[in-house]
Amino acid sequence: SPLPVIRKSSKKTLADLPTGRTLVMGILNVTEDSFSDGGKYLSTDAAIDQGLKLLYSGADIIDVGGESTRPGARDVDPALESERILPVIETLAKAGAVISVDTMHVSTARAAIEAGAHIINDVSGLTYEEGMPELIAETGVPYVLMHRRGTAQNMVSEANYADVVAEVVQELRQLRDEFVAKGVAPEQIIIDPGLGFAKDAQHNWALLANLSAIEELGHRVLIGTSRKRFLGELLAEGSKSREPLARDAATAATTALGARDKVWAVRVHDVVGSRDAIEVVQAYGSH
Ligand SMILES: Nc1nc2ncc(COP(=O)(O)O)nc2c(=O)[nH]1
Numbered sequence: 464s465p466l467p468v469i470r471k472s473s474k475k476t477l478a479d480l481p482t483g484r485t486l487v488m489g490i491l492n493v494t495e496d497s498f499s500d501g502g503k504y505l506s507t508d509a510a511i512d513q514g515l516k517l518l519y520s521g522a523d524i525i526d527v528g529g530e531s532t533r534p535g536a537r538d539v540d541p542a543l544e545s546e547r548i549l550p551v552i553e554t555l556a557k558a559g560a561v562i563s564v565d566t567m568h569v570s571t572a573r574a575a576i577e578a579g580a581h582i583i584n585d586v587s588g589l590t591y592e593e594g595m596p597e598l599i600a601e602t603g604v605p606y607v608l609m610h611r612r613g614t615a616q617n618m619v620s621e622a623n624y625a626d627v628v629a630e631v632v633q634e635l636r637q638l639r640d641e642f643v644a645k646g647v648a649p650e651q652i653i654i655d656p657g658l659g660f661a662k663d664a665q666h667n668w669a670l671l672a673n674l675s676a677i678e679e680l681g682h683r684v685l686i687g688t689s690r691k692r693f694l695g696e697l698l699a700e701g702s703k704s705r706e707p708l709a710r711d712a713a714t715a716a717t718t719a720l721g722a723r724d725k726v727w728a729v730r731v732h733d734v735v736g737s738r739d740a741i742e743v744v745q746a747y748g749s750h
Pocket residue numbers: 490492497498499531532533565584585586607609655657658685686687688689730
């Protein structure tokens with residue numbers, strides 16, 4: 464389909480983000496193997512169309528990723544990752560979207576910021592790439608610092624905790640201190656418990672039930688539950704896990720719980736479902 468005509472550049476800044484409610488970050492995976500929508504938006508046109516759909520559905524932020532981060536995902540060459548996402552970022556920024564870029568690579572992050580991305584969303588956790596703190600310090604952009612042990616290849620084997628909440632908080636604190644020591648301002652940092660990254664279902668539920676412990680680190684909190692395996696297991700019929708595309712109602716329920724706990728944002732596929740859940744929490748809280 465022909466590229467949408469963007470009449471004037473209505474570029475947004477972070478100051479344009481709404482305040483007073485949990486924000487919705489819509490997921491745009493420009494990859495061939497993400498677990499729930501892999502391959503659907505691999506072409507630039509398809510990705511831009513989907514990004515505009517997310518924007519017009521009410522996404523406050525669009526999270527553009529060029530590399531699948533699920534367990535066992537293959538590493539993508541940063542040059543290929545950039546090639547996939549830069550034209551998408553450029554067009555969506557011009558269309559007035561606030562954009563985060565889901566990357567673990569410094570080169571991709573730098574290029575994405577130059578193309579108009581506002582936030583770096585890095586799922587590397589303790590295995591972040593050399594130079595990332597320095598880039599974030601130098602550019603001053605908000606940075607999602609997410610908890611993960613190991614890599615996509617081995618993080619499943621790292622899901623061993625005596626007290627998952629205490630250990631995740633402690634490891635996030637250490638990571639945050641490393642970034643601050645390298646010049647990143649604390650107010651740039653957004654914390655994410657990394658649900659499903661080196662965590663099993665019970666770990667995810669424990670972290671969701673204790674978001675206040677994460678918030679005690681003193682930063683905005685982002686959570687990503689959307690369509691993840693632990694929801695499929697919860698809703699399984701017998702041994703058959705609920706399929707990813709049928710997990711949006713459960714995802715919206717986790718959004719409501721996060722909004723009640725005042726998380727800064729939720730990262731979801733179904734934007735409308737979570738926007739609605741946040742409206743319900745707002746109304747509920749004002750009566
Ligand atoms: N900050 C953040 N980013 C993420 N990126 C990818 C995925 C994996 O999910 P996807 O394959 O649906 O993108 N989950 C997160 C998450 O929980 N938090």
